[in-house]
Amino acid sequence: MLYIIGLGLGDERDITLRGLEAVKKCSKVFIEAYTSLLSFGLSSNGLSTLENLYGKPITLADREMVEEKADDILSDARHSDVGFLVVGDPFGATTHSDLVVRAKKLGVDVKVVHNASVMNAIGICGLQLYRYGETISIPFFTETWRPDSFYEKIQRNRVLGLHTLCLLDIRVKEPSLESLCRGKKQYEPPRYMTINTAIEQLLEVEQMRGESAFCEDTDCVGFARLGSEDQMIVAGSMRQLLKVDFGAPLHCLVIVGKTHPVEEEMLDFYKLKGESAESKHNQTA
Structure with missing residues (x-):
């Protein structure tokens, strides 16, 4: 399963209960880091703050990874639960629609957890x-x-x-x-x-x-x-x-x-x- 999880706009606490439950199920978790950022996203410890709350290591996914190496993320999701964290709501940026389309073409199930958006x-x-x-x-x-x-x-x-x-x-x-x-x-x-x-x-x-x-x-x-x-x-x-x-x-x-x-x-x-x-x-x- 590929979970695409909205994080909201403020800080690490804005994830929903449903989103947090999904993160805890996942064997790998990525966070998209180019269409937006959380309020603490400029700080050096922003990622570790997330990791501490979610109890998981998180991989920073830049534009190159998502647009050029999305198949690597999706191939993992064929065999285990993978989380893809998005600031705001998952569909605030068209890039994430593309990820859903590619997942479905590969036969990967997708679940979306919505959140607040700009x-x-x-x-x-x-x-x-x-x-x-x-x-x-x-x-x-x-x-x-x-x-x-x-x-x-x-x-x-x-x-x-x-x-x-x-x-x-x-x-x-x-x-x-x-x-x-x-x-x-x-x-x-x-x-x-x-x-x-x-x-x-x-x-x-x-x-x-x-x-x-x-x-x-x-x-x-x-x-x-x-x-x-x-x-x-x-x-x-x-x-x-x-x-x-x-x-x-x-x-x-x-x-x-x-x-x-x-x-x-x-x-x-x-x-x-x-x-x-x-x-x-x-x-x-």
Whole structure:
């Protein structure tokens, strides 16, 4: 059996009872480490914290392992129980759907244990989940690569009055272009996009496209470390959020569409009102 187990968003304690039972059954346990990270994922002892609670050794599965060596994981699952841990919910990233398809083609049984995901945890700001349009991803710009395909999606959402969740780039164990050209992989240091960088890139694309999908005065909500004890949620215009220090990763951003009075009432709790964002908006729930 292959168990794909959601870990939730906060720390090692956010696993469900059903998920913990599944982990304890498994002879091998992997944790996916590139589409997201737990709140302690930047610390040197993050993995051992998990191992101590779950009572199992855990293998870190980077992008290369999952995308190139998935058959090794799946072949083990033909003969024993294997656990594959995913931050958030197993289907928050399309990579894990691919793993299920490959498992089923090999005749491996799959059980999924769901958990909280950024896709529903953003509801804490008061914007109603069924009023969201298509989710977009914003990649880091480089000198030679500045993609803007997400612009049309934001534009469509805005025309329909829908909110847009923007997931921000995470670059973990990415080979540098220079090393690939030399034929010997060397990895760039990890990078996690901030809300500030995302807004700068969005405004750059708007300036280039000039179709008024959004502007500096467009209302947004910035989320940092969503689901953890020190989560931070700040609502304000793009111009205002540019000046806020959201602290450590992970960050995500919501571009606000047309709002209902009930949404506005809840959103108002997170709005900048002249005092420092650190004192007013370093909020937990």
